[in-house]
Amino acid sequence: MASIHLQNIVKRYGGFVGVQNMSLDIADEEFLVLLGPSGCGKTTTMRMIAGLEEPTEGQIVIGGEVVNDIDARDRDVAMVFQGYALYPNMSIYENIRFPLRMRGIPASEHDARIRKAAEMVELGSFLDRKPGALSGGQRQRAALARAVVRQPQVFLMDEPLSNLDAKLRQSMRVQIKHMQRQLKVTTVYVTHDQIEAMTLADRIVIMNKGAIQQVGTPDEIYSDPANTFVAGFIGSPPMNLIQGTARDGRFTAPGISVPCPRFVHGQVTLGVRPEDCHVGGDNLQGQVYGVEPTGDVTYLTVLGGTNKIEVKAARDYRSDIDVAIGIAFDPAHLYFFDESGQRIRGAA
């Protein structure tokens, strides 16, 4: 129902830069996921969109209207807070009802809406309790219900599922996505969970130290990382990053030798995903450092020179440690980054 534009947003706390020069266009009805390490400015960005924090510089536009000077209560944004922020003196029922009362929604609609929201987060039987009498995960779901009970212009969700067990998280994830598609509300979602990011997002924004590293669809982020930060952040286990030298169409590092495009030369970093490494071959010659069977796949760590390379091996792969081993890298999926960490792309 509303697009969001951030134009050169800067947030400074005294001398500390929380968010630096952030520009981002979020389309109407888009599901955007913010991903990044702790302290990179995700919450700060959300709070600025919500109107709880004023940007030091830059403009925020929601639904075509500059909202910098519009108070949080008039922005029609619903937020799930990282710390839940449930009203301790009210029952869960009253908590979920609060935004309905404040937004002047007719009292006759309240009950049905509250029950529907509570049903969605599977809290139907806890409505009479005070937040203090709920577990962490139940509180988190109550906070989610309070946000989705009305239909705002924008949903902001700050790690709304971080405290749930894997099963519940999976089912909530599907429900959130379904609801977002149904209500068609522009959503900004923060998570540390890559699966969540990959499955929910129309586009993902990767942030680090207050700056956007890359914006793209989950596929783009995964298969076309813009720099070593994104490459090393996405994937589990993340991409192997190996420093070495490229000369005359060949990249070498201790124990490693692979062909590379001719425009790659000098001190560079090679990136290769564990799933693009295969046992048997001679791109990497090293010793088995460790073998970790997980059930559906076996993680193999190979020591080549001083580098430890992660390899996703077949489910039934087993080996003793310190055995000599050769690994092949899939030549179609090699990434090269320059000394500053930026991706080296073709046609240079």
Added chain:
Amino acid sequence: MATARKSRGESRILRYLILGTWALVCLLPILWFLSIGFRPRTEVITPEPIYWPTFSLDAWRLLLSDWPIAKYLLNSVLAVGGSVVISLILGIPAAYALSRYEFRWREDIGFYILSTRMMAPAIVAVPIFFLFRSMGLLDTIWALMLIYAAVNLSLVIWIIRSYMLDIPKELEDAARTDGASDLRILWEIIIPACLPGIITAAVIAAIFAINEFLFTLLIASTANAYTMSVALANFTGGSDGIIYNAIALVSFIAFVPILILVILIQKHLSRGLTMGAVKG
């Protein structure tokens, strides 16, 4: 194991012994003046020890017939109650502003408010007397309400503020994004969340007000505005000499409401008095 339990048992007995002795030391004066209050006047001042005191309601009779104790009690209740209401009405919004809004001199204003508590009341006694005289409020309960509220306001603000500081800011942020105005946030979120602090502040203010003496003496000159604390003092100076048994009784009557208050809020009180020392 057995010895450990035994020594723990012993230390428990020791603990109760010490605490019991101390309780007796504290309670003895109260029991003493209670017993004085139920004995005839002559027996109270005799120098010889009396092992079997005579029971007498003389003091009661004196109190109820010659002395408008009901009026004094009523004055106390009205003045104290009114002052508590005034200081809460002024103190809660002030505490909210001092705990939440960012503005210049915020800390200085907070400190200034507290500093009003630091000077001896006697310093301002004379100006206050003239102030109330020119307002025509001398010898009225209204003046007492105002002065008690003024004296207690700083304390009330600081106690409530310390509780408000403990309320996470996200709570207000949530209410704001949910669409609540500042006044609504104060009324529906903040006040309920720091209710224990407000109760503590109210009770502490009430206790200070009940005991207030100097300003009451200054302002009250007749039964119009005499409160228990001043009436009690005047009681000693009658033409009949010092009536110990009646004084004891009055003291007891003045003391009981405070005792009840303290028992009621004991749990909150310790938190209120140690506020700022430990957060949470």
